Amino acid sequence: MPLPRRWVTSCMFRYNGAQLLIDCGEGTQIALREKGWSFKPVGVIALTHFHADHIAGLPGFLLTMGNADRTEPLVVIGPKGTPRIMQAVRTLAPELPFDIECLEIEGDEQTFSLYGMDITAFRVRHNITCYAYKIEISRAGRFDAERAKAAGIPLKYWNPLQKGQTIEENGMTYTPDMVLGPPRKGLKVVYATDTRPTDDIAQHAANADLFICEGMYGEPDSDKKAREHRHMTMQEAARLAQMAQPRQMWLTHYSPSMMRPELFMDSVRNIFPQSLAAKDGQETTLLFEEE
Amino acid sequence: MPLPRRWVTSCMFRYNGAQLLIDCGEGTQIALREKGWSFKPVGVIALTHFHADHIAGLPGFLLTMGNADRTEPLVVIGPKGTPRIMQAVRTLAPELPFDIECLEIEGDEQTFSLYGMDITAFRVRHNITCYAYKIEISRAGRFDAERAKAAGIPLKYWNPLQKGQTIEENGMTYTPDMVLGPPRKGLKVVYATDTRPTDDIAQHAANADLFICEGMYGEPDSDKKAREHRHMTMQEAARLAQMAQPRQMWLTHYSPSMMRPELFMDSVRNIFPQSLAAKDGQETTLLFEEE
Numbered sequence: 245m246p247l248p249r250r251w252v253t254s255c256m257f258r259y260n261g262a263q264l265l266i267d268c269g270e271g272t273q274i275a276l277r278e279k280g281w282s283f284k285p286v287g288v289i290a291l292t293h294f295h296a297d298h299i300a301g302l303p304g305f306l307l308t309m310g311n312a313d314r315t316e317p318l319v320v321i322g323p324k325g326t327p328r329i330m331q332a333v334r335t336l337a338p339e340l341p342f343d344i345e346c347l348e349i350e351g352d353e354q355t356f357s358l359y360g361m362d363i364t365a366f367r368v369r370h371n372i373t374c375y376a377y378k379i380e381i382s383r384a385g386r387f388d389a390e391r392a393k394a395a396g397i398p399l400k401y402w403n404p405l406q407k408g409q410t411i412e413e414n415g416m417t418y419t420p421d422m423v424l425g426p427p428r429k430g431l432k433v434v435y436a437t438d439t440r441p442t443d444d445i446a447q448h449a450a451n452a453d454l455f456i457c458e459g460m461y462g463e464p465d466s467d468k469k470a471r472e473h474r475h476m477t478m479q480e481a482a483r484l485a486q487m488a489q490p491r492q493m494w495l496t497h498y499s500p501s502m503m504r505p506e507l508f509m510d511s512v513r514n515i516f517p518q519s520l521a522a523k524d525g526q527e528t529t530l531l532f533e534e535e
Numbered sequence: 536m537p538l539p540r541r542w543v544t545s546c547m548f549r550y551n552g553a554q555l556l557i558d559c560g561e562g563t564q565i566a567l568r569e570k571g572w573s574f575k576p577v578g579v580i581a582l583t584h585f586h587a588d589h590i591a592g593l594p595g596f597l598l599t600m601g602n603a604d605r606t607e608p609l610v611v612i613g614p615k616g617t618p619r620i621m622q623a624v625r626t627l628a629p630e631l632p633f634d635i636e637c638l639e640i641e642g643d644e645q646t647f648s649l650y651g652m653d654i655t656a657f658r659v660r661h662n663i664t665c666y667a668y669k670i671e672i673s674r675a676g677r678f679d680a681e682r683a684k685a686a687g688i689p690l691k692y693w694n695p696l697q698k699g700q701t702i703e704e705n706g707m708t709y710t711p712d713m714v715l716g717p718p719r720k721g722l723k724v725v726y727a728t729d730t731r732p733t734d735d736i737a738q739h740a741a742n743a744d745l746f747i748c749e750g751m752y753g754e755p756d757s758d759k760k761a762r763e764h765r766h767m768t769m770q771e772a773a774r775l776a777q778m779a780q781p782r783q784m785w786l787t788h789y790s791p792s793m794m795r796p797e798l799f800m801d802s803v804r805n806i807f808p809q810s811l812a813a814k815d816g817q818e819t820t821l822l823f824e825e826e
Contacts, residue, residue, distance in 0.1 A: 245599055248569045252595075270595035271562050278539045296628040300594040304543075304561035307587045308536055332626035335619065337587040 245297070245500045246271060250524055252297040253497055255435055255456065256281070257379055262359035264288045265305075266377055266435050272301035273308045275525065283312040287359050291322035293374035293438060294329055303336035310340045317343040321356055321365060323373045324348050349375055366448055368439030371474045376436035378448045383532055384408060385425035392423040431530050434490070437497040440471065441480045449488035453530050456522070457481040459495030462508030475499075478508050482515035494522040536588070536791045537562060541815055543588040544788055546726055546747065547572070548670055553650035555579045556596075557668055557726050563592035564599045566816065574603040578650050582613035584665035584729060585620055594627035601631045608634040612647055612656060614664045615639050640666055657739055659730030662765040667727035669739045674823055675699060676716035683714040722821050725781070728788040731762065732771045740779035744821050747813070748772040750786030753799030766790075769799050773806035785813040 246252050252269025256276065263286045265272070276283065286309060292298055309318070320330055327346045334340070347356060352367040362382070365375040387406045397418050401411045411418040434449040437458035449455040459478030461470055470477045478495055485493040493516055498505050505521040512519045520526075537543050543560025547567065554577045556563070567574065577600060583589055600609070611621055618637045625631070638647060643658040653673065656666040678697045688709050692702045702709040725740040728749040740746040750769030752761055761768045769786055776784040784807055789796050796812040803810045811817075 245602060246565045246568065246595070248565065251565065270592065271565055274537045274539065274542065274562055277537065294627075296594045296598045300598070300627055301561065301591075302627075303587045303591040304537070307591070311536060329626065332623040335623035336585075336591055336593075 247500055250498070250500075251275060252300075253437060254301065255496075257361070257433070258285075259381060260360050261285060262287045262361075264290060264359070264361060264363065264379065266290045267292055267298040267437075268301040268305050269297050270300040270304075273305045276305075278525065279527070283309045284314045286314070286318070287316070288319045288321065288356075288361075288363070290363060290365065290377055291320065291326065291329070292376065292435075293323060293370060293372055294325065295372070295438070298438075299329060299333075302330075302333045306333065306340055306344075307337040310337075310342065314342050317345050319345050319347060319356075319358060321347045321349065321363065323375060364448070366444060368436060368445065369442055369474065370438045370440075374438050376434065376439065376445060376448070378452075379431075379433045379435070381431045383428045383430040384420065385427050387423055388425050389423075395422050397423065429533055431532065433530070434488075438474070439476060440474055441476055441484050443487075446484045446487035449484065449490050452488065452490040453492075454528065455485055455488060455490035455493045456496060457484060457493060458497035459505065459512070459521070460497060460499050460502075462498075462502055462505055462511075464511075478505065478512045478521075479515060482512045482519055485516035485519065490518075492518045492520065494520050494526060496522045496526075538791055541789070541791075542566060543592075544728060545592065546787075548652070548724070549576075550672060551651050552576060553578045553652075555581060555650070555652060555654065555670065557581045558583055558589040558728075559592040559596050560588050561591040561595075564596045567596075569816065570818070574600045575605045577605070577609070578607070579610045579612065579647075579652075579654070581654060581656065581668055582611065582617065582620070583667065583726075584614060584661060584663055585616065586663070586729070589729075590620060590624075593621075593624045597624065597631055597635075598628045601628075601633065604632070606633050608636050610636050610638060610647075610649060612638045612640065612654065614666060616664075655739070657735060659727060659736065660733055660765065661729045661731075665729050667725065667730065667736060667739070669743075670722075670724045670726070672722045674719045674721040675711065676718050679714055679716050686713050688714065720824055722823065724821070725779075729765070730767060731765055732767055732775050734778075737775045737778035740775065740781055743779065743781040744783075745819065746776055746779060746781035746784045747787055748775060748784060749788035750796065750803070750812070751788060751790050751793075753789075753793055753796055753802075755802075769796065769803045769812075770806060773803045773810055776807035776810065781809075783809040783811065785811050785817060787813045787817075 251271040253267045254272040255266045257264040349365045355364040362380040364378040368376045405423045432452040433454045434452050435456045436445050458476050459481045460475035462478045542562040544558045545563040546557045548555040640656045646655040653671040655669040659667045696711050696714045723743040724745045725743050726747045727736050750772045751766035753769045
C-alpha cells in the first residue's frame with residue numbers, strides 16, 4: 245500500500261541509452277517525472293508477479309510513453325499469464341502508438357538478452373508465482389595492440405574487432421579474441437522482492453555490485469509474520485547479503501505498518517555492514533572498474 | 536498526464552458518513568491518504584469516461600479499499616461499457632472482499648439516488664462518450680410543531696415524521712408534509728470535465744453551490760486547440776459560470792503544457808469573479824444555509 249512519500253514498487257535501470265523498468269506500481273510515472281527522466285527510451289518492462297502494488301501503474305505509464313511519441317515495440321517480460329494482464333492494461337489504456345511483445349518466463353529460470361543487458365528471471369518463493377531479476381552487463385577484455393600487430397591484423401579492423409565484430413577477408417577470419425584480453429569484470433545487480441529468503445537468491449547475488457532486496461519487516465520477532473505472508477524481514481535479507489557478499493545492499497518494499505525502517509538498521513548492519521534502508525527515489529550510478 | 540504536484544483527475548464528495556468518488560486517476564489513493572481520509576466509506580464511484588487519466592487509479596484504489604476491510608458492495612456508475620472496464624480493473628486487482636455493482640448510464644441523462652445524494656449523470660461533448668455529474672442534496676422543510684399539534688398527531692410520531700417516515704395507525708395515515716414546511720434550499724455541486732461548453736452544463740449548474748469545470752487551456756487564442764481536442768478553455772468555463780451563476784467556480788483539469796494556470800485568472804475573473812484556479816488537494820465544506 246502506498247503511503248505519502250513512500251509509494252509502491254518500481255525500479256528503473258538505465259544503460260547505454262536504453263531503460264529497463266522492473267515492476268510498475270501506481271505512481272511510477274509520477275516518480276519518473278520527478279526524476280526528470282524520459283519515458284521514451286523504456287524498451288523493456290519486467291514484472292516480478294501480478295500483485296497490484298507491482299503492476300497497477302502500467303496503464304498510466306504506457307499511456308505516457310505513448311504521449312512521448314514512442315513508436316518502437318515494447319517488450320514486457322513476466323510470469324505465465326503476462327499477455328492476459330497486458331490485455332487488461334490495454335483495456336484501460338487502449339490507444340498506444342507502439343506494439344507490446346509479451347515474453348512469458350518459462351520454467352524456474354530464463355535469461356533474456358536485450359539492449360546490451362542480460363536479464364535473468366529466477367523463481368522465488370511467494371504466495372503466487374514470483375520471479376527475482378538479475379541484470380548483468382558484461383565487459384569485453386582490454387584491446388591488446390601488441391597481439392593485433394603480432395597477428396598481422398590490418399589496422400582498419402582493429403576498431404570493429406574491439407567492438408566485438410568478426411571480420412572475414414581474403415579467406416582470413418579475424419575474431420575479437422585475437423585482439424582482446426580476457427573479459428573484464430562487468431556489472432551485476434539483483435532485485436528480489438516478495439519472497440522468503442532462498443539460497444538461490446544469494447547465489448545469483450554473489451559479488452553483485454548492488455543487491456536490492458525486500459525488507460518487509462524490521463521488528464524483532466517478525467519472522468513468523470514474514471513466513472506467514474511469504475515475505476522477508478530486513479535481517480533475513482541481511483543474512484542473504486552476508487552469504488552473497490555484494491558491494492552494497494539496499495532494502496526496499498517495507499510494510500506500511502513499519503513507519504521508520506531506519507530504526508532497525510543497526511541490527512541489519514550487524515549482519516551485513518554495507519546495507520542501506522532505501523527511500524523513494526534512491527539512485528546510484530554503477531561504473532565499470534578502471535583497469 | 537500527471538506532473539509532480541499536479542496529478543490526474545479525481546474528486547471526492549463526503550456526505551453524512553458516505554463518500555462518492557468521481558473519477559479515479561492514477562495516484563488517487565495516495566492523494567486520499569495525504570488528506571488522511573478513510574477508504575472504507577466509499578460507497579459509489581462515478582466515472583465520467585474511460586480515458587486512462589480518469590480511471591487508471593482504480594485497481595490500486597479498490598485494493599486499498601479491500602485492505603481497509605470494506606465488505607459492503609461498491610456501486611460503480613459510468614457510461615455504457617463500465618462492466619468491461621471493471622472486468623479489466625479486477626484482472627489487475629483480483630482479490631477484493633466486496634462485490635461491485637456496475638450501473639451503466641442509460642441515454643443522455645439519468646439520476647441515481649444513493650446514500651442521500653441525487654447523482655445526475657448528463658451527457659457532455661467530448662471525443663468519446665463522456666458524462667458530467669450533478670450532486671444534489673435536498674433538505675426537508677422546517678418542522679412545524681404548531682401544525683403537528685393542530686393535526687392532533689401523537690408526540691411519539693413527530694420525530695419519525697420529521698425524518699421523512701410515513702406512519703399508519705388505527706386507520707390514520709400521518710405523512711411528513713403534515714408537519715414540515717416547504718423544502719429548504721439544499722446543496723448542489725456540478726462537476727464537468729473533458730467537454731466542449733454546452734448550454735446543458737450551464738443549466739444543470741444554475742445557482743449551484745459549487746461548479747467544478749475543466750479549464751484545459753488559458754492562453755489567448757487557445758480556442759482552436761480546445762475545439763480540436765474537445766476540451767474547454769478557462770475563459771469558456773467562465774462564460775458557462777456567467778450563465779449559471781454558481782456561488783463559486785473551480786477550474787481543474789489543466790493541460791500539462793499550462794504550467795501556471797493562475798497566470799490567466801485575471802481574464803477568467805473578468806468574466807466570472809468568483810473563480811478559483813484549483814490545486815491538487817483543494818477542499819471546501821459546503822453547509823446548508825441557516826434558516
